[in-house]
Amino acid sequence: MATLTQSAGKAPTASKGPITAKSEGQWQMIWRRLRRNKLAMGGLIVLILFVFMGVGAPLLTRQDPTEFNLGKDQLPPVWVAESPAKLKPNPEYIFGTDSAGRDVFSRMVYGARTSVFVGLIPTTIIMLIGMIAGMSSGFFGGALDNVLMRIVDMLEAFPDILFYIVLTVALRETAFGNAANGLLLLFFALAVVSWGGIARLVRGATLGLRSREFVDAARSMGASSAFIIFKHILPNALGIIVVWAALAMPRMIIAEATLAYLGLGMKPVSSMGDSYFLTSWGQIISEGRSSLNSQPWVLLTSSLCIALIVVAVTFFGNGLRDAVDPQQRGAGK
Amino acid sequence: MTSYIIRRLISMVLTVFVLALMTFLLMKSAPGGPWDATAADRKGLSETQQRVLNRQFGLDKPEWRQFTSYVIGDVDSEGEFNCGAICGNLGPSFKRRGQMVQDILFAPRSPEGDFFDSRFSFTLRLALAAITFGVLLGIPAGVISALKQNTWIDYVTAFITTIGISVPGFVVAIFLIYVFAVSLHLIPVVPKWDQTASWIMPSAVMGFGTMASLARYTRTQMLDVMRQDYIRTARAKGLQERVVVLKHMLRNSLIPVVTILGPVVAGLLTGSFIIEQMFSFPGIGAEFVNSIFNRDYSMIMGTTLFIGVLVVFANFFVDLTYGFLDPRIRLD
Numbered sequence: 001m002a003t004l005t006q007s008a009g010k011a012p013t014a015s016k017g018p019i020t021a022k023s024e025g026q027w028q029m030i031w032r033r034l035r036r037n038k039l040a041m042g043g044l045i046v047l048i049l050f051v052f053m054g055v056g057a058p059l060l061t062r063q064d065p066t067e068f069n070l071g072k073d074q075l076p077p078v079w080v081a082e083s084p085a086k087l088k089p090n091p092e093y094i095f096g097t098d099s100a101g102r103d104v105f106s107r108m109v110y111g112a113r114t115s116v117f118v119g120l121i122p123t124t125i126i127m128l129i130g131m132i133a134g135m136s137s138g139f140f141g142g143a144l145d146n147v148l149m150r151i152v153d154m155l156e157a158f159p160d161i162l163f164y165i166v167l168t169v170a171l172r173e174t175a176f177g178n179a180a181n182g183l184l185l186l187f188f189a190l191a192v193v194s195w196g197g198i199a200r201l202v203r204g205a206t207l208g209l210r211s212r213e214f215v216d217a218a219r220s221m222g223a224s225s226a227f228i229i230f231k232h233i234l235p236n237a238l239g240i241i242v243v244w245a246a247l248a249m250p251r252m253i254i255a256e257a258t259l260a261y262l263g264l265g266m267k268p269v270s271s272m273g274d275s276y277f278l279t280s281w282g283q284i285i286s287e288g289r290s291s292l293n294s295q296p297w298v299l300l301t302s303s304l305c306i307a308l309i310v311v312a313v314t315f316f317g318n319g320l321r322d323a324v325d326p327q328q329r330g331a332g333k
Numbered sequence: 334m335t336s337y338i339i340r341r342l343i344s345m346v347l348t349v350f351v352l353a354l355m356t357f358l359l360m361k362s363a364p365g366g367p368w369d370a371t372a373a374d375r376k377g378l379s380e381t382q383q384r385v386l387n388r389q390f391g392l393d394k395p396e397w398r399q400f401t402s403y404v405i406g407d408v409d410s411e412g413e414f415n416c417g418a419i420c421g422n423l424g425p426s427f428k429r430r431g432q433m434v435q436d437i438l439f440a441p442r443s444p445e446g447d448f449f450d451s452r453f454s455f456t457l458r459l460a461l462a463a464i465t466f467g468v469l470l471g472i473p474a475g476v477i478s479a480l481k482q483n484t485w486i487d488y489v490t491a492f493i494t495t496i497g498i499s500v501p502g503f504v505v506a507i508f509l510i511y512v513f514a515v516s517l518h519l520i521p522v523v524p525k526w527d528q529t530a531s532w533i534m535p536s537a538v539m540g541f542g543t544m545a546s547l548a549r550y551t552r553t554q555m556l557d558v559m560r561q562d563y564i565r566t567a568r569a570k571g572l573q574e575r576v577v578v579l580k581h582m583l584r585n586s587l588i589p590v591v592t593i594l595g596p597v598v599a600g601l602l603t604g605s606f607i608i609e610q611m612f613s614f615p616g617i618g619a620e621f622v623n624s625i626f627n628r629d630y631s632m633i634m635g636t637t638l639f640i641g642v643l644v645v646f647a648n649f650f651v652d653l654t655y656g657f658l659d660p661r662i663r664l665d
Contacts, residue, residue: 154348159600161607162640166633169625170359254501258607261503262622285507289611293522296511303504307496314499 026239033323040319046312054113063093063103065110065278066271073101077297084294098288098298107279108301114183114266114280115309118256119249122190127245129195134202135229135237139210149203152196163193164255168264181275182267186259190252198244205237239324246317250310257282257306261289281306341652345645350404352641353418353634357400360633390427390631403634423635428627434635438617455526456609456616460601462536464594467543472590474544475551476583482556490548497545503607506538510611524612535612539605543597550593554586561585591654599647602640 024032034040053060076083077096083089089096095105137145155163167189171177177185209215209232218228259265260282269278281302288298387393391402401407403424406417416422423434441450448454478490513534514522524531558564559582567577609618617636624632 154351159640159644162637165606165622165625166356166359166637170362250499254499258501258503261607262610285503292507292511293515296515299507300511303507306504307500310499310501311496314495318495 030239030320030323033326034319037319037322039315040323043312043315043317043319046308047316050112050309050312051116053109054116057106057109057113061103061106061109063106064272065103065106066269067102069097069101069103071101072097073099074295076295077104080297095301096295096297098284098295099291104284104298104301107284108281108305110278111281111284111302111305112309114277115253115256115306117277118186118190118280119253119309119313122187122194122252123245123248125187125191126195126198126248127241129191130198130244131202131234131237131241133195134199134204135206135233137199138203138206139225139229139233145203148199152200155193155196156200160193160251160255161258164189164259165262165264167192168259172264178267181269181277182265183277186256186265189259190255194248194251198241198248201240201244202237205240206233209233209236243317243321243324246313246320249317250313253306253310253313256280257285261286338653341649345649348645349638349641353404353638354400356634356637357403360628360630361396390425392630403631418635418638423638424631426624426629426632428624428629428632434632437620437632438636438639442615452615452617452620455614456602456605456618459532459535459539459605459609459614459616460598462532463539463543463601464598466536466540467547467597468594470540471544471547472551472587474548476555476578476586478548479552479555479559480578490552494545494548497541498549501607502538502542503611505541506534506608506611509534509538524614526615535608535614539601539608543601546593546597547590551586551590554589555582558582558586593651599644602643 072090072093074083074085075087075093075097076089078089078091078094080089080096083096093103093105095103095108098104098107133148137148168177168185171185171189172182176188179185215228215232218232223231256265257280260280263286265282265286266277266280268283269275272278284302285299285306288295288302292299384393391399391407394402398407402415402417404418406415406420406422408414418424421435423438426432426434426437438453439448439451441447442452443450449458474490474494478487481487510522513519520530520534521528526532564577564581567581568574572581605614605616606618606622608614609616610622613619617639620632621636621640623629624636
């Protein structure tokens with residue numbers, strides 16, 4: 001028991017190596033710490049596999065994920081001898097087919113594409129909005145700060161999903177809602193609702209950095225606000241921003257899946273040439289949700305994928321947080 | 334303190350008002366209306382019928398007036414003032430033939446039922462069941478993994494809590510339904526809400542996330558408290574380990590944990606839309622999702638306002654508790 005009061009004990013990423021003479025950069029140091037965290041690296045590998053799966057989907061699949069194979073619907077996956085409807089599996093469709101006869105495996109692989117991009121694009125947009133809002137709020141203060149932070153209060157006071165639902169329902173049937181099969185609206189909704197958290201975080205960091213000596217020094221030498229923001233504030237705040245982004249990615253992926261499950265995500269694509277994004281895991285679950293008894297493989301494969309990617313990104317994000325700020329180790333979110 | 338409460342109350346009213354305004358604007362900008370023939374429900378009303386209905390429900394008035402009459406109230410054709418949402422009058426539902434929204438939420442679903450038969454009571458009871466599940470499992474899990482830090486127990490708990498925090502409820506629900514209802518036949522596939530067995534799964538799904546965040550938070554707090562000097566003092570004066578853990582560590586680390594229960598309860602009451610819909614649970618969440626698809630304007634507005642008030646009060650209550658539990662925090 002006595003050791004517990006001493007320190008955090010042996011931590012998997014604690015730096016035990018010899019102190020090298022060569023000084024390393026901040027990101028090198030973070031990468032070194034991150035590399036020792038097995039869970040985080042495992043998460044990163046799974047994430048990279050999903051990225052390859054999504055981008056390289058055409059190479060991995062033989063079946064068209066949008067094609068209705070007449071008479072071959074509801075086939076079980078190859079490891080099931082017989083489906084509840086007494087159908088035998090077909091080796092052409094290793095994960096079986098859904099109720100419209102579409103290949104579950106290729107739909108699942110193409111679903112990775114949507115989830116990966118939903119994890120990346122809205123997070124990037126939110127990061128940019130949040131950085132701009134948070135830095136200007138923290139750096140310039142005053143009325144701008146007041147207005148921005150009241151908006152953030154408002155956004156944070158209510159469950160995100162409520163906003164997502166209302167926004168997507170409202171704009172779904174417009175030209176904007178139809179663009180890119182509804183994905184543009186989805187990205188927009190995710191971004192508009194979710195920038196509050198990062199803005200507040202960046203604002204806090206900016207407030208702290210603004211009063212530091214090196215900023216005073218730069219200002220006394222006649223540096224402009226823009227110079228101070230980009231040269232002094234941004235590089236110092238980048239660590240927490242990147243950690244936040246890594247932890248926001250799973251939330252975006254879940255939001256997409258949830259909206260798709262409610263029938264509010266991307267619109268169904270009927271032909272392969274129509275769009276780069278063909279389906280999403282949430283959509284597959286939504287389409288197959290009534291058939292958990294007759295075709296459990298449809299729901300289970302996509303649910304497993306969602307669970308896997310989300311857990312993988314979370315482990316990576318947690319590891320990154322510990323690597324960027326070892327003091328924060330084990331702290332709640 | 335009093336001025337703090339007054340300022341908070343004013344900003345709460347403003348927050349809910351802006352929420353109402355935003356919901357109204359978004360809702361109205363959505364194409365289609367409550368009388369549309371949708372694929373799911375072909376009503377096919379003639380134009381005359383639509384006009385009559387529009388007048389009956391006040392949809393022929395200018396939009397700003399629809400908003401003020403919904404929120405504050407309006408004078409009807411007989412010159413009488415009908416108070417709006419501020420008096421708790423959430424308006425007649427379009428979908429349910431003019432049944433009042435507050436009745437849909439709070440009144441018994443059948444004429445002979447009592448409050449326990451109302452939709453809100455169902456949601457409330459599900460949230461209570463979920464939170465009981467979360468507290469009973471989450472806090473002990475957090476305490477144990479802190480006491481056994483960096484052992485396999487800690488790692489397993491950390492793994493499970495990460496899954497609980499990150500994997501969405503409906504995915505957990507699919508696995509649970511598949512394993513316990515479809516494969517093992519332990520729980521009826523078609524739920525009957527007067528039987529306890531049907532409640533187990535939705536409460537477990539909703540409670541899983543709560544359990545995970547409570548476990549993680551408790552662990553963090555415990556680790557923090559364990560390193561305090563007064564713990565060393567307690568041990569040094571020869572107290573039994575059990576007393577140190579229960580009286581000194583647990584009590585001090587649970588104070589902050591109690592304060593996160595506020596947002597957790599609010600989240601459970603409101604964030605259960607999807608779980609309720611999945612289990613065909615007769616609560617307000619499922620009803621809310623359906624009302625959006627039906628363009629049931631007053632139902633959307635009413636439910637959003639109710640949820641908004643609930644969340645705002647939960648946050649307020651938590652901020653007040655902070656002040657009481659930790660006198661170092663000054664509210665002003």
